[in-house]
Amino acid sequence: MPLLRVRDLSVTSGSLTLVNGVNLEVNAGERVGLIGESGSGKSLTALAIAGLLGEGLRASGEVSLDGEDLVAATERRRCEVRGSRIAMVFQEPMSALNPTRRIGDQVGETLRIHQGLSRRSAEKAAVDLLRRVEFADPERYVRMYPHELSGGQRQRVMIASAISCDPEVILADEPTTALDVTVQRRVLDLLDRLVDESGCALLLIAHDLAVVSEVCDRVVTMYGGRVVESGSVAQIIDDPHHPYTKALLATSKALSVAETSLGTSLPSIPGTVPNAGQFPRGCPFRDRCDRRVEACVEVPPTLVRDTRTLACWNPVVDDEPVLEEAP
Amino acid sequence: MGIGMPPLDQPTTTGDNEPYVFEVARGRGWRRWLHNPSALIGSIIVVLVVASALVSLVWTPYSPLAVDPSHALSGPSLRHLLGTDEYGRDVFSRLMASSQVALFVGVLSVLIATAVGIPAGLLAAERRGATGQVVLRLADILYGFPALLAAVVLAAAFGASKSTVVLAIGISYIPVFVRVTRSNALVVLNSEYVLAARAYGRRPLAIMRRHVIPNIMTTIIAQMSLLFSLAVLAETALDFLGLGTAPPAASWGTMLQSSQNYLGNDPLLTVWPSVAIVLCVLGFSLFGDGISELRDVRGHR
């Protein structure tokens, strides 16, 4: 049984469906990347898993941790799980930290909540945690306020707080997007190493495929609130079948090439991600897709084979048919 | 190829043909307006107040000043819908005539405040050096004089009248408009498109006209509506204190003042103007809130 199993998860806001029937699994110790442009529903999926949707948003479906459905659980039960077994790292380390509380206080808070540590021992633990996230002088930093830290430091503080209770799974929502390019690498490497050391699972949300391909074992592509493709990193990166994944990949590769040879025009996905509720009927990507066929007016079924899933009427297939009927 | 065939290992649930386009709260502004209950109630009240002021200019059931001692302090009846006051004047007619005073004071004082406050705020936003500082310090001084205090000082100097009330309320709201205008204009002035406009040489005045003013207009209008309601509150208080409208003329504040002597015998005399004031103030503040919400919705898109 997978550690985290998401079945048919939908997030609605009034009559608006923002996440639509998402299925996804994370095994113990596995690292799964969730990719897609902003507006694809990645972050909402992560928030729904943690049960932290904002007001006016409602989750339905199933989110099971070790077989226990968290959507159906009481809020009290979910609170026991949050922080101790499922931890989160958010995108904006500035706004995610309380501006009026000291760093040590915020890093040690999870331990105080779940392990009943006293203020004093929590602060001691916070010093050790800050050292684990590579703060050279943690005794000094625990006394500081978030605004006195750089963006990268703040994100490391968030990570320290996330790992404090040795969670089984960390949900990291674009942890490097808001950071300077120069420190993105360091934070990513740190996250990578800590996840490695603790053996916890990771659901990494990113729109940068390079990041995902480096850190993750498996990749899930989302668009228009739906999972359009998933598979191992090798499968998806080397041989994407969904036109959307392929387009994402092309822009990502072009970016890294452009770094060396300036002057080449960058390929990009035509059009923009529509606002929620304004995706076309049928396949949500069909307006922007260069492989659309008549069938695309219907929602494509999700085909499953081995470790791969795909929801497309006219997939990209280079050499041989990859998905075929069962014998 | 298995495309279009049923899923192989496990059927998943995404194959439904549910349309993905859902109703969105879009449409023109006025439609959203009608769907916002408080904005709707606010506009209805505003229309009522304005209508009663306009109608009272040409017609009221009785003259608001007509004295009829034989029917003094008569309660509500078919002849006098809301009864009569201590001089036998028709309360309903006086309420209607009072809405003129409320509108007059509200509109004029807000106009004074905007006529001075908005240009000053724009100036303080554009000239952030010494000029801006001087404007802000001047606004600080006025900030020390809330409407009531300003009215008392003016009444002491020039004698109490409707114009001192208008002037006092108008002056006391100037700093509000300076601040609101300045802070909102600064946001616009620091935006990339204004930077771009500057870069290709647009003059400051043109930038104000083309970019800043259209962008801060909704905020200003919302603020105007809110301050209008506060002006009505202040006007009531000042009339009650005898610092505004002179007695025989009708205003909600003077009606309250004279009703003070009949709290025991005829409490309705106090209730009617109270209801009128609360409704009027509520209407204009709901109206202002509605405009702000309209702006917020647009801002989030």
Add this chain to the structure above:
Amino acid sequence: MDAAVRLGRALMPLLRRVGTIAVALWGASVLVFVVLNVLPGSPAQVILGTQATPQAVRQLTIQLGLNKPLLRQYLDWVGGLLHGSLGVSYISHLSIGAQIAQALSVTGPLVLFALIIGLVIGLPLGFLGALRNGRVSGSLIGSLSQIGMAVPTVVAGLLLVIILTVKLHVFPTSGFPGWSDPLQALRALVLPAFSLGLVEGAILSRYVRASVLEQLRSDYLRTARSKGLRVGQALRRHGIRNAAIPLVTVVGLELASLIVGAIVVENVFALPGLGLLLLDSVNNRDLITVQDIAMLVASAVLVINLVVDLSYRLLDPRLKGLS
């Protein structure tokens, strides 16, 4: 860094703020003086009435110092204020300082009482409104406070009198027995304080609600919840202090508006406070008293502003040592 230099840097913004307030106070004094002294006609004539002989008028003018140049009069007035001497009333010949002190012994407790009522009503109502946002009870609280905001203090006062005094005979209508009998004195302040406090409480509750809602929607509250805190706990641990920062402003503004509102309420209930003194002085054309009280109220409003601004810095570590 040298400790003295660092202290100096930390104090700079504070000194700057104090400086701007000093400038504003000076400006306010000029404004009050000019407005009240540009009038044509002689105050002495007004005081003595139309029957007075020109000689008597001239004598009084000299006696009051009104024959001196305006600048001189202004400097005398401000100099007096700075020395704590407010002058002598033209009309009653009483020391204005003593009269104001006497009046403050009514207005001060009244404003404090009203502020407490406003806080007791506004804080819980605002919190509840935010926590119940989107539910029927939340909308009900919202509508109630919206209506409350539209009630002028006068109306609140008169309606309270009708219900509690005229109909139920619970409280005295008007007047003030003095502090010799504290219980009776407090009893006389109950209705006036409620007239002020109810309305201010309604206004406060809306700000509290907005402030708490903002906290509830903040990223760091979500972070706190992601650590395993329930919404209420997260709000207690992380929201209160941050919500308090904007509320300091609002409470400051409330205090200022209560001081001004007291002018009205004292006249509804015939309480011998600053407001009644001010109105009487206006009606008697006792301009020097009006001048003093106006300056006092304006200073109070401006100083409250300063205190609010400074406490902001104390509560928000981001602003410490920033200009």
